[in-house]
Amino acid sequence: MKKFILFLIVTTQLAGATIAWERDAALRQEPSQAPAATEFPKVATLLSADEPRSNELLxxxxxxxxxxxxxxxxxxSAAIRYRFTGGLRDAKIVLCNVLGNVVGEYRLSRETRDMTELHITTSSLASxxxxxxxxxxGRNVVTRKLIVRHPS
Structure with missing residues (x-):
């Protein structure tokens, strides 16, 4: 009897939450021995995108x-927390729209080695x-997505 293991993780964004689905294994067996379809998918992770997660490192x-x-x-508004430990001349956050046009540029202050928070006003940006x-x-090291959603 041949066994085929299928491991599948699907991540989707739904109503402001990221849901990761995990399907452990599906075995090609006799129909009577196959796992019931109701066993899958199992929710592996549920993280609300609306909750502040300032401890998540970029x-x-x-x-x-x-x-x-x-x-x-x-x-x-949105915020980014940061801490300098030395050795850099310049650090900044550049905010661009989907066309690549720069809509904001924010220098990160190096005056303190304490945790500092940069606030970005998003009320003037279109949803x-x-x-x-x-x-x-001067080197771009990481880019991430920001969603601006204004109440209707």
């Missing part, structure tokens, strides 16, 4: 630690998808 190395933007989606990029000493 980037971390020996010079700087930067959190992901929160809340995401944002309506009036939609934006991308924010962390740039260190």
């Amino acid at each position: 980037f971390n190395n020996e010079h700087i630690s930067v959190s992901s933007i929160y809340p995401n989606p944002a309506s009036t 939609g998808v934006y991308f924010y990029t962390l740039s260190l000493d």
Whole structure:
């Protein structure tokens, strides 16, 4: 009897929440021995995108630690927490629309080694998808998505 193992993870975004589905294994067996269809999918992870997750790191190395933007989606403002530990001349966040046009550029202050919070006003931005990029000493190191959603 041949057994085929199928491992499938599907991640989808639904109503502001990320749901990861996991299907452990499906075995090609006699119909009477096959797992019931009601066993799958099992919810593996449920993370609300509306909850602040300031401890989720966007980037971390020996010079700087930067959190992901929160809340995401944002309506009036969003924030990024960061801490410099030295060794960098310049750090900034560049916010672009889906066409790649820069809609905001925010320098990260190096004046303190304490955890600092950068606030980005999103109330003046149109609802939609934006991308924010962390740039260190002129090099783009990571880009992530920011959703701006204003109440109707």
